[in-house]
Amino acid sequence: MFFTVKKKDTRSRARAGVIQTAHGNIETPIFMPVGTLGGVKGVLTRDLEATIKARIILGNTYHLYLRPGTGVISKAGGLHRFNGWNKPILTDSGGFQVFSLSHRRKIKPEEGVWFQSHIDGSRHLFSPEKVMDIQRQIGADIVMAFDECTPYPCEHEYAEKSMNITQHWLQRCIDRFDSTTGHYGYEQTLFPIVQGSVYRDLRIRAAEFAKSLNRDGYAIGGVSVGEPVELMYEMTDICCQILPETAPRYLMGVGTPVNILENIALGVDMFDCVMPTRNGRNGMIFTWNGILNMRNEKWKDDFSPICARSSLMEDKVHSKAFLRHLYVSGEMLGPMLGSLHNLNFYLELVTVARQKIMEGTFLEWKQNIVPVLGNKM
Amino acid sequence: MFFTVKKKDTRSRARAGVIQTAHGNIETPIFMPVGTLGGVKGVLTRDLEATIKARIILGNTYHLYLRPGTGVISKAGGLHRFNGWNKPILTDSGGFQVFSLSHRRKIKPEEGVWFQSHIDGSRHLFSPEKVMDIQRQIGADIVMAFDECTPYPCEHEYAEKSMNITQHWLQRCIDRFDSTTGHYGYEQTLFPIVQGSVYRDLRIRAAEFAKSLNRDGYAIGGVSVGEPVELMYEMTDICCQILPETAPRYLMGVGTPVNILENIALGVDMFDCVMPTRNGRNGMIFTWNGILNMRNEKWKDDFSPICARSSLMEDKVHSKAFLRHLYVSGEMLGPMLGSLHNLNFYLELVTVARQKIMEGTFLEWKQNIVPVLGNKM
Numbered sequence: 001m002f003f004t005v006k007k008k009d010t011r012s013r014a015r016a017g018v019i020q021t022a023h024g025n026i027e028t029p030i031f032m033p034v035g036t037l038g039g040v041k042g043v044l045t046r047d048l049e050a051t052i053k054a055r056i057i058l059g060n061t062y063h064l065y066l067r068p069g070t071g072v073i074s075k076a077g078g079l080h081r082f083n084g085w086n087k088p089i090l091t092d093s094g095g096f097q098v099f100s101l102s103h104r105r106k107i108k109p110e111e112g113v114w115f116q117s118h119i120d121g122s123r124h125l126f127s128p129e130k131v132m133d134i135q136r137q138i139g140a141d142i143v144m145a146f147d148e149c150t151p152y153p154c155e156h157e158y159a160e161k162s163m164n165i166t167q168h169w170l171q172r173c174i175d176r177f178d179s180t181t182g183h184y185g186y187e188q189t190l191f192p193i194v195q196g197s198v199y200r201d202l203r204i205r206a207a208e209f210a211k212s213l214n215r216d217g218y219a220i221g222g223v224s225v226g227e228p229v230e231l232m233y234e235m236t237d238i239c240c241q242i243l244p245e246t247a248p249r250y251l252m253g254v255g256t257p258v259n260i261l262e263n264i265a266l267g268v269d270m271f272d273c274v275m276p277t278r279n280g281r282n283g284m285i286f287t288w289n290g291i292l293n294m295r296n297e298k299w300k301d302d303f304s305p306i307c308a309r310s311s312l313m314e315d316k317v318h319s320k321a322f323l324r325h326l327y328v329s330g331e332m333l334g335p336m337l338g339s340l341h342n343l344n345f346y347l348e349l350v351t352v353a354r355q356k357i358m359e360g361t362f363l364e365w366k367q368n369i370v371p372v373l374g375n376k377m
Numbered sequence: 378m379f380f381t382v383k384k385k386d387t388r389s390r391a392r393a394g395v396i397q398t399a400h401g402n403i404e405t406p407i408f409m410p411v412g413t414l415g416g417v418k419g420v421l422t423r424d425l426e427a428t429i430k431a432r433i434i435l436g437n438t439y440h441l442y443l444r445p446g447t448g449v450i451s452k453a454g455g456l457h458r459f460n461g462w463n464k465p466i467l468t469d470s471g472g473f474q475v476f477s478l479s480h481r482r483k484i485k486p487e488e489g490v491w492f493q494s495h496i497d498g499s500r501h502l503f504s505p506e507k508v509m510d511i512q513r514q515i516g517a518d519i520v521m522a523f524d525e526c527t528p529y530p531c532e533h534e535y536a537e538k539s540m541n542i543t544q545h546w547l548q549r550c551i552d553r554f555d556s557t558t559g560h561y562g563y564e565q566t567l568f569p570i571v572q573g574s575v576y577r578d579l580r581i582r583a584a585e586f587a588k589s590l591n592r593d594g595y596a597i598g599g600v601s602v603g604e605p606v607e608l609m610y611e612m613t614d615i616c617c618q619i620l621p622e623t624a625p626r627y628l629m630g631v632g633t634p635v636n637i638l639e640n641i642a643l644g645v646d647m648f649d650c651v652m653p654t655r656n657g658r659n660g661m662i663f664t665w666n667g668i669l670n671m672r673n674e675k676w677k678d679d680f681s682p683i684c685a686r687s688s689l690m691e692d693k694v695h696s697k698a699f700l701r702h703l704y705v706s707g708e709m710l711g712p713m714l715g716s717l718h719n720l721n722f723y724l725e726l727v728t729v730a731r732q733k734i735m736e737g738t739f740l741e742w743k744q745n746i747v748p749v750l751g752n753k754m
Contacts, residue, residue, distance in 0.1 A: 039703060039710040044424075044717075046690060068677070068702040075678050076698065082680075084694040300445070301452050303459075313423060317461040321453065325445040326416060332709060333416040340421075 062097035078139030240267035280338030290375025439474035455516030657715030667752030
């Protein structure tokens with residue numbers, strides 16, 4: 001994997017770059033649609049590629065390990081072959097899901113985490129080594145280290161202890177990853193994850209440790225878990241000041257359109273979040289004019305296009321009234337259109353952000369657009 | 378509306394034709410995807426038009442009357458404007474839904490049918506005149522007469538009484554329809570519906586009556602309601618022998634791929650059915666090799682394409698194993714792909730049937746393909 005910075009903003013830490021992977025190039029900053037089980041909920045792969053122009057999607061190790069299972073994915077020849085998506089894929093480590101979804105989890109620092117499947121209650125162990133092996137079988141271009149994502153709020157003592165375990169696991173992940181090779185004939189790369197909750201001292205230590213490992217890219221985890229937005233930006237800021245400028249920085253699980261622009265300004269290159277698809281399914285859509293609750297009575301006979309400024313054909317062909325009708329009537333077309341629209345908007349957002357960085361007008365543009373994007377209608 | 382027969386099969390009553398409407402031409406035989414509430418469940422309008430190449434869709438008067446309501450549709454400028462579908466639309470009369478979905482319905486021959494909404498229990502009256510007015514407001518290119526669709530089994534006495542009411546209502550529908558004009562500047566046309574349950578004498582009387590009204594097209598209703606398939610074909614056969622050759626014949630709510638081919642052979646030109654979308658949502662897909670239950674364990678590691686002979690990109694890009702995984706995991710992409718696939722298959726089926734009619738090889742082709750299409754895997 002190679003990363004090239006094409007342009008640095010002079011008035012913020014925003015940068016425009018290109019990540020080269022075995023499955024193609026990714027222009028940054030980028031948003032990665034979440035394909036939990038291999039497919040992005042509500043969006044055909046064809047639309048993901050040709051309509052939304054997604055460049056990389058994210059798969060969830062925890063979910064894919066349970067269904068369809070690594071046996072099936074291996075037999076298919078890896079996730080790209082299994083899901084029919086031939087562009088880059090990133091997989092998370094399963095750490096987040098083990099702690100948020102599974103039952104009766106038990107952390108044993110030397111072993112890993114024992115947990116029960118949220119589907120059938122079956123018992124499993126995720127160790128740093130096992131998670132590397134699973135991600136080798138899945139065959140993602142970018143694989144993530146196994147970590148504990150601390151909740152918010154979280155005492156300093158617990159956060160420090162957890163960070164120490166995460167760093168211990170990180171070293172084991174690297175040892176395993178570097179002593180194995182990809183199963184499918186192309187290169188994979190491993191990103192460390194910087195944890196440390198909302199504590200400056202812990203974030204600094206974790207970022208310095210990650211940096212010392214000299215990897216192709218780095219992730220910042222444990223943000224957007226309920227903390228005030230100012231703390232999120234503060235933690236991103238600290239981490240981005242330490243993590244090397246020569247590698248992409250991935251802020252995990254973030255966020256709203258405003259969050260994304262603010263974090264781009266702090267030096268983040270990669271984002272993922274379930275928000276565009278999850279909120280899209282529920283009737284909340286993100287537009288250049290702000291956030292629209294499409295179930296609202298006010299759209300009942302508003303026959304203006306969903307979003308006239310959008311590049312998406314559906315946003316121009318269909319009216320707000322029709323979209324509202326679909327949601328209110330429980331038609332699956334509503335969630336489909338909402339997901340397609342939101343992902344298209346997120347990809348448009350990072351594409352325009354990149355243009356503005358290239359043109360040298362990013363900060364001014366961001367300051368003008370942020371108050372509008374945050375509007376709720 | 379004009380109908381031209383382009384070619385008659387010499388060994389069956391199958392024919393290839395063209396229906397001209399204000400919203401474009403329809404080559405027949407045709408299958409009409411069902412867009413109950415204005416949109417076809419699980420399929421984007423763009424895919425309906427460009428991918429599946431649907432030429433006409435069906436809307437449900439009962440559903441659209443309740444949600445979004447004729448007020449909203451009128452204000453939008455008709456259903457084509459409201460749902461963004463600019464090709465022909467046919468609306469059913471609501472008769473079938475009033476009898477199958479609504480609560481506490483009460484037939485009063487002179488008034489119509491009082492019923493309670495299945496959504497909120499509110500009371501409504503559908504009279505022949507009101508149903509014509511609603512369909513004028515919806516603005517479908519082809520509107521259907523208000524009828525009672527008798528259940529199966531059904532005593533001769535009830536079937537005859539019901540048919541008499543349907544014919545009385547039909548005359549009232551025609552009177553109202555012919556004394557009004559379209560609201561949106563284009564022509565609409567009204568099809569009578571031939572009822573009569575499974576009784577030859579009633580079907581003959583009903584078909585003769587319909588024929589005497591000299592309309593642009595005719596529908597056969599009250600089949601595919603649970604009767605043996607031989608009775609369905611017998612009733613279609615009787616009706617098609619009587620209904621004029623110069624007008625399109627629409628068999629309502631039919632059916633499986635085999636049903637469609639058999640009825641084409643009997644002289645039917647138009648079909649609609651929820652089967653491709655409903656079964657597609659549930660994991661049953663129709664292919665040139667037969668019917669596949671995609672939830673079956675046997676597809677777990679079958680990485681062959683969903684359907685190699687299909688014209689649909691998704692059928693070639695995605696494997697049976699991936700599609701099974703989506704259904705089993707409860708991902709909405711499964712129902713989406715299943716619906717898209719099935720509708721594409723139904724449209725392919727009638728398109729190939731038309732080619733075979735044009736080439737003069739329809740009957741031979743049908744006899745070879747029917748046993749294969751009926752296979753269950």
